[in-house]
Amino acid sequence: MAPMASTKSVSEQRADLDKAPEDVAAMFDVVAPRYDITNDLLSLGMVFVWRKATRRALDLGQGDLVLDVAAGTGTSSAHLQKTGATVIALDLSEGMIEVGRSRHPDIEFVLGSATDLPFDNDTFDAVTISYGIRNIDDVPRALAEFYRVTRPGGRLVICEFSKPNDIVKPPYDLYMNQVAPLIAKVASPAGAAYDYLSESIDDWYDQKTLGLLMQRAGWRHVAYRNQTFGAVAIHRGFKPGSRPHSEPQADLATNLTADLSMGRQTGRKIFVS
Numbered sequence: 345m346a347p348m349a350s351t352k353s354v355s356e357q358r359a360d361l362d363k364a365p366e367d368v369a370a371m372f373d374v375v376a377p378r379y380d381i382t383n384d385l386l387s388l389g390m391v392f393v394w395r396k397a398t399r400r401a402l403d404l405g406q407g408d409l410v411l412d413v414a415a416g417t418g419t420s421s422a423h424l425q426k427t428g429a430t431v432i433a434l435d436l437s438e439g440m441i442e443v444g445r446s447r448h449p450d451i452e453f454v455l456g457s458a459t460d461l462p463f464d465n466d467t468f469d470a471v472t473i474s475y476g477i478r479n480i481d482d483v484p485r486a487l488a489e490f491y492r493v494t495r496p497g498g499r500l501v502i503c504e505f506s507k508p509n510d511i512v513k514p515p516y517d518l519y520m521n522q523v524a525p526l527i528a529k530v531a532s533p534a535g536a537a538y539d540y541l542s543e544s545i546d547d548w549y550d551q552k553t554l555g556l557l558m559q560r561a562g563w564r565h566v567a568y569r570n571q572t573f574g575a576v577a578i579h580r581g582f583k584p585g586s587r588p589h590s591e592p593q594a595d596l597a598t599n600l601t602a603d604l605s606m607g608r609q610t611g612r613k614i615f616v617s
């Protein structure tokens with residue numbers, strides 16, 4: 345992928361709500377070194393609970409091959425790897441991937457876009473994305489890409505900020521609009537980029553609409569579970585059909601990891617068959 349240029353200075357490095365991929369990638373390049381600590385602080389530690397719930401919804405087993413889209417620094421991927429699954433971590437931001445590779449040398453990182461995944465059809469037992477889909481400029485296309493690369497019978501799990509219920513909404517809004525930006529400015533030298541966080545959450549779909557978009561992309565048995573009164577929602581859907589997880593899948597995981605390492609060295613686009 346060609347490096348993406350941005351005309352913005354570091355101090356104003358934040359994406360707009362049109363979410364041009366080059367702006368989004370540039371913003372995450374800048375926040376990368378302090379991303380995880382800022383995230384932990386901003387979520388008041390709740391991100392650990394939400395990551396556990398995401399892992400539970402994925403229901404991964406030894407030998408499963410899972411694609412973690414918008415994996416960032418690989419923190420979400422590392423949580424999934426604990427299940428014994430093989431995790432491929434894909435992200436658009438070279439800066440986030442660089443931090444990820446240094447922290448998690450055992451995880452395979454791939455530079456790429458959620459809307460044009462560099463994988464063959466029916467490759468993964470599961471696809472997942474945590475706090476990433478809100479940043480994507482073409483959500484229906486990304487959902488269709490997730491569907492294409494998931495094997496029949498496989499699942500998609502999306503963890504994303506959502507719409508909290510009416511009771512907690514006033515304190516939640518106060519926190520997101522007044523307190524969180526201050527925490528971000530202290531925790532991250534690129535704190536201004538975090539203004540984008542509350543704006544993009546406000547602008548994001550509610551639980552039911554995201555579920556409908558998943559159904560439109562072909563996902564079936566779509567359901568969601570609210571976390572922390574709906575501040576976050578975890579959606580899950582299944583690709584119709586069945587191809588039971590089996591030993592050949594484990595081989596595929598090994599081959600895919602080998603192919604990806606080669607691809608990283610040569611910079612070529614990877615297709616797995």
Ligand SMILES: C[S@@+](CC[C@H](N)C(=O)[O-])C[C@H]1O[C@@H](n2cnc3c(N)ncnc32)[C@H](O)[C@@H]1O
Pocket residue numbers: 365368369372413414415416417418419420434435436437440456457458459473474475476479480481
């Ligand atoms: C908030 S971080 C989430 C990182 C990680 N999943 C986690 O749970 O901590 C969002 C990530 O989405 C990535 N991203 C945004 N748009 C993307 C796209 N179109 N394709 C792939 N990654 C994208 C960004 O580069 C960033 O690393």
